[in-house]
Amino acid sequence: MKQQGPEVRFEHVTKRFGDAAAVAGVDIAIAPGSFVALVGGSGAGKSTLLRMVNRLETPSEGRVLVDGRDVAEGPAPSLRRRIGYVFQSIGLMPHMSVAENIALVPRIAGDPAPDVAALLEMVDLPAALGRRAPDALSGGQRQRVGVARAIATGARLMLLDEPLGALDPVTRDGIGQRYRDLHERLGLTSIMVTHDMAEALLLADRVIVMAKGRVVGDATPAEMLAGKAGPEADALVAVPARQAQAIAALRG
């Protein structure tokens, strides 16, 4: 089971919408099995960069490689079925039960049905929830189902686009930690887009800071906290650091 997720490389990747470049000449190599957070303000290009991995966007220039293979090769649906995708609005199918939602990718790929109860258990949900409709679930439960659906594909590469953005802080923390455990246990490669530096620092092995379509900081959380990742990263790190200090001061 300790087989590792794939390597992902961005080579001179640029994406233009009209005249504006959302992503401008990005070169990154993401090591197998790593957990990378893409951080930045809105419009920094982090979601666009992520969506080029599973071809929801196509690069204007450059290419994206997964385990050395250009993602542009072959049909998009079969590529996407091999990559887990979790995003903020989740997109559970309202006309299908939770179990049907989780089993959706194996179904469309013509693969045998997955063990839904085991998958629910992995995201800390009771097996009985499988029979419910998504509408009957809380926001946190829905996103757990979203994670289970992504894992059910058997994919080793996970793309997470603001997966916790719409949830309350307690739920965020719970799901974040749980996901980090799964990342370890299943040996995944995870790329997570977030605008929350604290979340990035706590969950990821490596934090990449983007601004105006470019990479402006790239370091481990420890290096980030030590101020070794450049001024944009420092500005983003300063906020949670100051909050942490303030809370510590309140405790006395």
Added chain:
Amino acid sequence: MTEVWGLAAHHLLLSAAALGLALVIALPLGLVAARRPRLAAASLGVAGVIQTIPGLALLALFYPLLLAIGHGLPALGFLPAWLALALYALLPILRNVVAGLRGLDPAVIQAADGLGMTAWQRLRLVEAPLAAPVVMAGIRTATVWTIGAATLATTVGASSLGNLIFSGLQSEDWTQVLTGCLASALLALAADGLLALLERGLARRERWSLILGGTGVAIGLALACAPLLGGTGQRSIVVGAKNFSEQFILARLIGDRLERAGYTVSYRQGLGSQVALHALQQGDIDVYVEYSGTIWADAMHRSAVAPRGATLAGIADYLRPSGAALVGPLGFENAYALAMKRPVAAAHRVADLQGLAAAAPTLNLGADLEYLSRPEWRAVRDGYDIRFGSTRNYAPTFMYRALESGQVDVISAFSSDGRIAADDLVVLGDPKHVQPGYDALLLASAAHAHDRRFLAALTPLVGAIPVAAMRQANYMVDRDADKATPDVAAQWLAARIGRK
């Protein structure tokens, strides 16, 4: 009452076929248009414009259209009704397909793409089931409209419950009109109810609603198809009739004789004046009664009035190229004439058209729906220089009512109308002979122009019907109380002229 079942089945079959065609067009078009705003605007615009055309006019427009296309396409009957009704049903379906697809949660579509669905899987597993309730609501609207509008199919010669409404309206048989209206309303309600069940089943994913609704729709369609299974065999003879009582009676008289000669007979009733002759020449109908003056003036565009013999010979020549034939005159005339109530005519000192010219500016004319656009009216108007104070159009039945109540002073009557004698009306003479004769002529299509059995069945009617007998038969159907059906009047007429 058995007639109602047959007509209801035809009505349902026509409506279902029209809806089927509308679905075949609107579903894929809506699917494509939902992603292309300009195509959506254009197609919804066109469908919306079609919707604003009155149903009756839309049906009528298909007749000349199909004639122009030619190639042996039947311009009357099922085809024009089917096409017109399908166009009519397009808008609600198209609109709801576009709305249903556009209303989907973008997150669901993003998930479908992100999980790796192909376009077809996304349509089948996500878009279709989620948009289905909205689409179904559009289909329901279209169904109710179509079943209602299908009553108008009668006017282009397709059988529907409209047969009851139109012939009942003509003969003032309100029971018949009401039967037609109620039956089509019940049909619409039943269809709407079943589709509502399907819609509910789709929206709430209730299996039993889907099964119940689906079974109901299937049974309805099966019943509607029943007349198709029974009627296969030799092609039946189609007896045509225009839209007034005399035509209905004569059609039954002809039909009864043909049935006794061993033919299967069906009827196309309520045809417009221009439509009927074209239909005979095209072979859409096989036999009907037309009036010499109508052919002379409308179809042959002759303005000069010719003697009777020359007129009949001219008509026979005119029909020859199409293969249709003049079987012979029935023996009475049914001319367009202007008529007045006797006291009113006396008060204005009107005895004939010459006298009418002087009094006309103070008088109001009530005309049937086509008279004012007909050459007979132009001939009379210009020949005697008649200018009425006002003119109004009525359906024939209501025209007599308007004369009776004094709303109008002069009406465009038919000389064989039973109400002329019954209401003691004065028919104004034509001393200048500006109008042609209106001999009732029995015409046969090319298919039966030389069919001996057919001709043997019908030639006994030639020269056999005096105008007094025809008037009486007409009056049986047109009178206010104790109305007879055209069937009964036809049997009475057959006995009266000794051709039972």
